[in-house]
Amino acid sequence: MAAIKPSLAKGTRDFSPAEMEKRNYIFNTLKKVFKKYGYNEIQTPSFENLSTLTGKYGDEGDKLIFKILNSGDYLAKVDETLLAERNSNKLIPQISEKALRYDLTVPFARYVVMHQNEITLPFKRFQIQPVWRADRPQRGRYREFYQCDVDVVGSESLLNEAEFIMIYHEALKALGLKDFTIKINNRKILSGIAEIIGKPELIVDMTVAIDKLDKIGVDGVNKELIERGFTEEDIRTLKPIIELSGSNTEKLEQLKTVLAASQTGLKGIQEIEEVFGYVSALAEEETLAKYVEVDITLARGLNYYTGCIFEVKTNEVAMGSIGGGGRYDDLTGMFGLKGLTGVGVSFGADRIYDVLEELNLYPSSNSTSTKVLIVNFDKTLESFTLPLLAALRKEDIAAELYPTAAKLKKQMSYADAKQIPYVLLIGDEEKESGQLSLKDMASGEQVRLTREELIERLK
Amino acid sequence: MAAIKPSLAKGTRDFSPAEMEKRNYIFNTLKKVFKKYGYNEIQTPSFENLSTLTGKYGDEGDKLIFKILNSGDYLAKVDETLLAERNSNKLIPQISEKALRYDLTVPFARYVVMHQNEITLPFKRFQIQPVWRADRPQRGRYREFYQCDVDVVGSESLLNEAEFIMIYHEALKALGLKDFTIKINNRKILSGIAEIIGKPELIVDMTVAIDKLDKIGVDGVNKELIERGFTEEDIRTLKPIIELSGSNTEKLEQLKTVLAASQTGLKGIQEIEEVFGYVSALAEEETLAKYVEVDITLARGLNYYTGCIFEVKTNEVAMGSIGGGGRYDDLTGMFGLKGLTGVGVSFGADRIYDVLEELNLYPSSNSTSTKVLIVNFDKTLESFTLPLLAALRKEDIAAELYPTAAKLKKQMSYADAKQIPYVLLIGDEEKESGQLSLKDMASGEQVRLTREELIERLK
Numbered sequence: 001m002a003a004i005k006p007s008l009a010k011g012t013r014d015f016s017p018a019e020m021e022k023r024n025y026i027f028n029t030l031k032k033v034f035k036k037y038g039y040n041e042i043q044t045p046s047f048e049n050l051s052t053l054t055g056k057y058g059d060e061g062d063k064l065i066f067k068i069l070n071s072g073d074y075l076a077k078v079d080e081t082l083l084a085e086r087n088s089n090k091l092i093p094q095i096s097e098k099a100l101r102y103d104l105t106v107p108f109a110r111y112v113v114m115h116q117n118e119i120t121l122p123f124k125r126f127q128i129q130p131v132w133r134a135d136r137p138q139r140g141r142y143r144e145f146y147q148c149d150v151d152v153v154g155s156e157s158l159l160n161e162a163e164f165i166m167i168y169h170e171a172l173k174a175l176g177l178k179d180f181t182i183k184i185n186n187r188k189i190l191s192g193i194a195e196i197i198g199k200p201e202l203i204v205d206m207t208v209a210i211d212k213l214d215k216i217g218v219d220g221v222n223k224e225l226i227e228r229g230f231t232e233e234d235i236r237t238l239k240p241i242i243e244l245s246g247s248n249t250e251k252l253e254q255l256k257t258v259l260a261a262s263q264t265g266l267k268g269i270q271e272i273e274e275v276f277g278y279v280s281a282l283a284e285e286e287t288l289a290k291y292v293e294v295d296i297t298l299a300r301g302l303n304y305y306t307g308c309i310f311e312v313k314t315n316e317v318a319m320g321s322i323g324g325g326g327r328y329d330d331l332t333g334m335f336g337l338k339g340l341t342g343v344g345v346s347f348g349a350d351r352i353y354d355v356l357e358e359l360n361l362y363p364s365s366n367s368t369s370t371k372v373l374i375v376n377f378d379k380t381l382e383s384f385t386l387p388l389l390a391a392l393r394k395e396d397i398a399a400e401l402y403p404t405a406a407k408l409k410k411q412m413s414y415a416d417a418k419q420i421p422y423v424l425l426i427g428d429e430e431k432e433s434g435q436l437s438l439k440d441m442a443s444g445e446q447v448r449l450t451r452e453e454l455i456e457r458l459k
Numbered sequence: 460m461a462a463i464k465p466s467l468a469k470g471t472r473d474f475s476p477a478e479m480e481k482r483n484y485i486f487n488t489l490k491k492v493f494k495k496y497g498y499n500e501i502q503t504p505s506f507e508n509l510s511t512l513t514g515k516y517g518d519e520g521d522k523l524i525f526k527i528l529n530s531g532d533y534l535a536k537v538d539e540t541l542l543a544e545r546n547s548n549k550l551i552p553q554i555s556e557k558a559l560r561y562d563l564t565v566p567f568a569r570y571v572v573m574h575q576n577e578i579t580l581p582f583k584r585f586q587i588q589p590v591w592r593a594d595r596p597q598r599g600r601y602r603e604f605y606q607c608d609v610d611v612v613g614s615e616s617l618l619n620e621a622e623f624i625m626i627y628h629e630a631l632k633a634l635g636l637k638d639f640t641i642k643i644n645n646r647k648i649l650s651g652i653a654e655i656i657g658k659p660e661l662i663v664d665m666t667v668a669i670d671k672l673d674k675i676g677v678d679g680v681n682k683e684l685i686e687r688g689f690t691e692e693d694i695r696t697l698k699p700i701i702e703l704s705g706s707n708t709e710k711l712e713q714l715k716t717v718l719a720a721s722q723t724g725l726k727g728i729q730e731i732e733e734v735f736g737y738v739s740a741l742a743e744e745e746t747l748a749k750y751v752e753v754d755i756t757l758a759r760g761l762n763y764y765t766g767c768i769f770e771v772k773t774n775e776v777a778m779g780s781i782g783g784g785g786r787y788d789d790l791t792g793m794f795g796l797k798g799l800t801g802v803g804v805s806f807g808a809d810r811i812y813d814v815l816e817e818l819n820l821y822p823s824s825n826s827t828s829t830k831v832l833i834v835n836f837d838k839t840l841e842s843f844t845l846p847l848l849a850a851l852r853k854e855d856i857a858a859e860l861y862p863t864a865a866k867l868k869k870q871m872s873y874a875d876a877k878q879i880p881y882v883l884l885i886g887d888e889e890k891e892s893g894q895l896s897l898k899d900m901a902s903g904e905q906v907r908l909t910r911e912e913l914i915e916r917l918k
Contacts (some may be wrong), residue, residue, distance in 0.1 A: 006511055006569040006794045009557050012504030014570055016577070017584070020500040035828035036852050038859035040877075041479040045471030045603050046505065046559075046589060047525075052465055066506075069526040069555055071593040075545040083542065086534040096528055098468050100505075110465040111473055118475070120876035122862060125476070130505060134530040144504050157862030170852075281845035335465045369494035386740035393495050393629075400497035403581060403616030417579035418499075 011135070011143030018419075021369075022362050023146075026175065026352055027128055030148060033171040034126040037163055039150055042125045044107040047098045054099075056106045056334060064133045066143075067096040100132040104149045104346075105331070112153055113335040121154025128349075140350070151344030153331060158271060161308045161327065162278030164345045168312055168323060169283065169291055175352065176361035179315040180322075182291050185298035186272055187305050187326070189255065192265015193241055193296075196258070197234045205229065207299035210242060218242060244296060248276065251294045271307060300324050310345055317355050322348045369398050371458055372422040372438075373415045376402040384431045388424075388451065397458045415441060422458065470594070470602030477878075480828075481821050482605075485634065485811055486587055489607060492630040493585040496622055498609055501584045503566040506557045513558075515565045515793060523592045525602075526555040559591040563608045563805075564790070571612055572794040580613025587808075599809070610803030612790060617730060620767045620786065621737030623804045627771055627782060628742065628750055634811065635820035638774040639781075641750050644757035645731055646764050646785070648714065651724015652700055652755075655717070656693045664688065666758035669701060677701060700755060707735065707753045714755070730766060759783050769804055776814050781807045828857050830917055831881040831897075832874045835861040843890045847883075847910065856917045874900060881917065 008014065015023060031041070053065055074095045075083070082091050101107055104127045112123065128148045137143055150167065152160050168182050194203040205228035209221050216224070221242060222235050230238075240258050244251050252269050259265030272294065279288050298311050307327030314322055325345030332340045356362055372392065374385050385401055392399040400420075402411045415423050425437040425446075435448040438457065449457060467473065474482060490500070512524055533554045534542070541550050560566055563586045571582065587607045596602055609626065611619050627641050653662040664687035668680050675683070680701060681694050689697075699717050703710050711728050718724030731753065738747050757770050766786030773781055784804030791799045815821055831851065833844050844860055851858040859879075861870045874882050884896040884905075894907040897916065908916060 006572050007508060008573070009504060009506050009508050012506065014504070014574070015502040016574065017499035017501060020502060024500070036855065036857045038829045038857065038877075040476035040828055041483070042476060043474040043479060045468060045473070046591070047468050047471065047603070049466060049468050063530065066530070066557075067528040068559070069528045069551070071522065071525070073545075073547045075547040075550065078545070083545075086532075086537070086542070088532045088534040091534065092528070098525075100527070113465050114467070115473070115475065120873050122873075124859075132505070144506070155862045159860065159862045278841075278845065281842060282849045369499055370497045382737075383740060386737065390741045396495065398495045398497060400583075401618065403614045403618045414579050414581075418497075 009143075011137030011141075013142060013144070022353060022356070023349070025362060026349060026356070027148070029174050030171050030347055031126070031128070033167055033174060034150055036170075037124075037167055039124045039126045039152075042108075042111065042127055043129055044101070044104075044111055044127070046130075047100050048107060048110065050093060050097055050099045052110055053102055053106060057102060061102065064135055065102050066100040066132045066134055067092055068098040068100065070095055070097055101129070102133060103131050104129060104147045106334075108149070108151065109332045109335055112340070113332050113337045116337060122152050122160075123154055124150075124152045126150040140354075142350070146349045148347040148349050149344060150325075150346070151342055153340055153342035155343075156341055158274045158308075159278050160343050161271075161275045162282060164310065164325065164343065165275070165279050165292060166282055168310075168345065169287060171347070172312070172314075172322075175356060176359070177314055177316065177355070180291065181293050181313055181315060183293050183295040183298050183311045183313070184272060184275070185294070185296050185309045186268035186307060187309060188264045188268030188271065188307065189259070189296055190268075190299060192259045192262035192268060193238070195262045195264060197230070197237055199230070199234065202229055204299075204303075206238075207297065210238075210297045211299060213242060213297055241296060248288070248292065248294045251296075255296070268307075275308060300326065304328055306330075308343070314355050317358050319351055319355055320348075322351045322355065370400050370418060370420045371398045372400075372424055373411070373418075373420045374399065374401040374424045374426065375408065375411050376405045377408075377425075377427050378405050381426060381428070381431060385426055388426075388436075391451070392455065392458065395455050395459055397455070424454070468602075470596030470600075472601060472603070481812060481815070482808070484821060485808060485815070486607070488633050489630050489806055490585070490587070492626055492633060493609055495629075496583075496626055498583045498585045498611075501567075501570065501586055502588055503560070503563075503570055503586070505589075506559050507566060507569065509552065509556055509558045511569055512561055512565060516561060520561065523594055524561050525559040525591045525593055526551055527557040527559065529554055529556055560588070561592060562590050563588060563606045565793075567608070567610065568791045568794055571799070572791050572796045575796060581611050581619075582613055583609075583611045585609040599813075601809070605808045607806040607808050608803060609784075609805070610801055612799055612801035614802075615800055617733045617767075618737050619802050620730075620734045621741060623769065623784065623802065624734070624738050624751060625741055627769070627804065628746060630806070631771070631773075631781075634815060635818070636773055636775065636814070639750065640752050640772055640774060642752050642754040642757050642770045642772070643731060643734070644753070644755050644768045645727035646766060646768060647723045647727030647730065648718070648755055649727075649758060651718045651721035651727060652697070654721045654723060656689070656696055658689070658693065661688055663758075665697075666756065669697075669756045670758060672701060672756060703755060707747070707751065710753045710755075727766075734767060759785065763787055765789075767802070773814055776817050778810055778814055779807075781810045781814065829859050829877060829879045830857045831859075831883055832870070832877075832879045833858065833860040833883045833885065834867065834870050835864045836867075836884075836886050837864050840885060840887070840890060844885055847885075847895075850910070851914065851917065854914050854918055856914070883913070 047068055050067060054062055078094045128146060130144050131147050132144050135141060165182055172180050190203055190207055194200040194206060209224040209228055213221050225235055240254060244254055255269050276288060298309050300309055300311060305326035306329040309326035310324055311321045312323035323346060327343040329341050331342050374389055389399055389401045421441055423439045423441060430436050434450060436454055437446055438449055438454060439446045506527055513521055537553045587605060589603050590606050591603050594600055624641055631639050649662055649666055653659045653665060668683040668687055672680050684694055699713060703713055714728055735747060757768050759768055759770055764785035765788040768785040769783055770780045771782035782805060786802040788800050790801050833848055848858055848860045880900055882898045882900060889895050893909060895913055896905055897908055897913060898905045
């Protein structure tokens with residue numbers, strides 16, 4: 001076969017050892033926290049039946065689903081007319097019956113429905129797997145990327161919502177982040193506001209406009225509200241909501257006044273208060289005040305969430321949200337299992353990766369796995385170095401003997417490139433005396449140690 | 460949208476929590492060993508350009524590659540004639556430019572070529588990722604399955620081969636296997652045999668026939684050799700090879716006599732002897748004799764391997780090989796980088812999973828992550844149980860409070876289903892006395908402990 005110059009498929013990435021170490025550090029830290037809160041891991045297949053995915057993400061989403069071409073003579077039974085018309089869209093279901101996972105939510109819903117007789121509710125799961133989208137690739141946006149979802153289904157208790165705040169708090173702290181905000185809102189508050197104004201059908205337009213407060217200011221928001229069909233009177237009603245300020249407690253008190261006439265709205269406020277009650281019992285005093293913020297402009301996936309809504313951002317780096325989620329009441333309805341409530345959050349692994357990179361928060365020992373390289377001076381010395389190599393590994397010390405007696409410079413470059421922290425130099429003299437020379441690659445310092453001292457030092 | 464009864468795509472599997480724990484146990488055990496020997500993890504994208512994969516696996520392999528349909532109006536520029544002819548095969552490159560990874564070897568070769576300026580040779584990597592094949596699904600054969608490859612490129616040293624024997628030995632021992640055989644052969648020995656007989660072109664036929672010795676006996680093998688074009692005289696020459704017996708050393712000595720006239724064959728023997736020399740220096744005395752076996756019928760991927768060839772099987776369970784690999788001399792030639800030698804092995808994760816299952820070798824604590832469930836008797840007790848829950852987690856003890864005051868039976872069923880080993884019962888009495896009741900779910904035993912004693916016990 002002819003040699004071709006290889007390239008990556010558009011929008012995809014290789015992960016080299018140093019990147020893998022960092023990614024694994026993030027995933028392992030998150031997994032440890034999820035497990036501590038009683039969440040267990042599941043995985044679903046990379047591709048699903050096309051019919052499982054189609055229609056779940058809107059028309060735009062459907063276009064972004066990667067379809068897998070049927071194997072064999074896939075055109076054999078295709079409709080004559082559609083083929084003649086080159087009707088790409090309508091031909092899809094005839095030549096493709098499988099598609100790549102677009103998110104983790106729909107496969108999870110499918111999983112819950114298919115396994116409903118074997119799982120015990122409440123079912124707490126986390127899932128960390130790649131998803132694929134036929135988006136136009138651009139900086140920071142890939143066609144293959146990891147999602148990291150944590151959900152509990154089958155429990156109405158707001159303790160779950162509180163524990164997600166705890167999980168965010170504990171996980172981000174464990175990753176070394178110091179200043180971040182866990183924003184909380186409740187869909188029922190947004191419904192209440194739309195109800196008060198008498199325009200429940202404009203709830204989306206309202207939240208989209210209010211959401212821009214930070215960027216375009218009060219006047220800008222008001223202008224947009226008018227454009228979107230609200231009246232001057234509506235804007236007067238909305239004023240205290242848009243200008244909501246103070247502590248979380250103060251905001252909730254102001255909202256109670258504004259939403260006094262809406263049962264739904266008051267229910268939303270009460271839910272947040274109950275969540276805060278749980279958090280206060282679970283966390284140190286400062287947590288709620290310092291890390292959690294009521295933000296009624298928060299509206300993520302409005303058509304989907306029914307109760308509390310979360311979004312997390314770091315305040316140390318300019319970056320979009322690094323996580324979010326909320327309560328939904330009908331995850332599995334699309335597959336015929338009605339009335340199953342759930343709540344879940346996700347972590348934006350790629351963004352968290354960039355944040356830790358920018359803040360230099362990765363553990364330094366993380367960049368390599370090998371602790372010591374034994375320099376190979378001479379094949380005849382192998383009778384001495386090989387048993388030592390075995391002894392180091394027996395003590396669970398990651399160790400390598402350079403495989404040939406190459407030039408010292410080459411062997412040192414190898415240690416450098418792999419960021420191996422120690423190099424062991426064993427020549428004839430060391431073999432005779434039993435005093436081994438250990439070089440610290442960072443400081444350049446060299447010490448002479450017996451075999452026992454060496455093992456003790458490296459352990 | 461209409462509710463559809465969901466199903467899995469053919470040949471794919473969900474992994475539920477208990478399965479994930481077991482799979483992670485296997486992968487983590489393997490990873491730990493790989494790292495100890497200086498191998499670092501990489502990952503490549505799930506899909507590659509179709510041209511990267513096509514032509515690397517033979518015609519049959521090409522058919523089994525899952526192709527991804529181009530996005531958008533994929534038929535717009537398709538060749539009129541091919542479309543009219545419904546030429547499924549020739550249309551593929553016009554409507555598909557990407558395909559799912561078929562193995563880890565070709566993407567690794569692509570990786571090495573693309574990253575050649577940033578990696579330092581010898582480059583030691585491992586890779587554990589799913590691959591996809593459009594095979595007809597059957598028991599134990601899936602369309603999505605994990606491969607687990609460890610390779611070093613850029614080093615001719617036979618120390619690498621010896622270390623793969625050590626890696627197999629250490630990893631399988633760590634997984635609890637006691638009786639397994641690491642078979643070794645050398646492509647050069649097979650070439651030498653074909654050379655001696657004067658029929659190098661029949662090397663594949665010869666090894667295929669010899670490979671059946673266990674199943675069809677000497678007479679059966681001889682019959683097949685005749686059918687495949689060998690003469691009675693060839694069979695006389697082959698006799699001592701087919702009937703090779705004794706210890707590894709004895710086998711190698713016999714081979715030296717038979718292959719005395721073949722430089723290539725003698726080189727193959729010498730390579731195995733050198734590998735054994737390294738293993739003897741690295742391992743305990745019994746390892747070579749007990750776990751390693753010269754098997755000249757071993758021929759895996761004959762067209763690919765150029766030096767030592769490995770295959771591993773367990774002797775505790777009836778199962779095909781659970782691993783294999785070998786030395787290759789031209790991994791990256793297909794992408795224009797010639798002359799890069801390498802050696803690698805793989806672990807059959809799905810089969811190892813089944814072996815451990817059958818031998819009941821999974822750690823028992825492995826089936827769940829939550830250590831203790833606090834029973835929820837009454838909402839008013841939450842002021843007492845919530846801080847305790849937080850205290851347990853602070854000590855890194857995975858703990859849950861059942862989210863509502865459901866019936867005790869229901870809460871106990873939850874603990875049972877999740878295989879949570881301890882349940883904490885805190886009623887009014889326990890709250891008053893500070894003596895908490897901890898129930899061991901396995902033994903049914905119940906003890907009363909102070910908060911400090913509880914934490915000590917669960918840690």
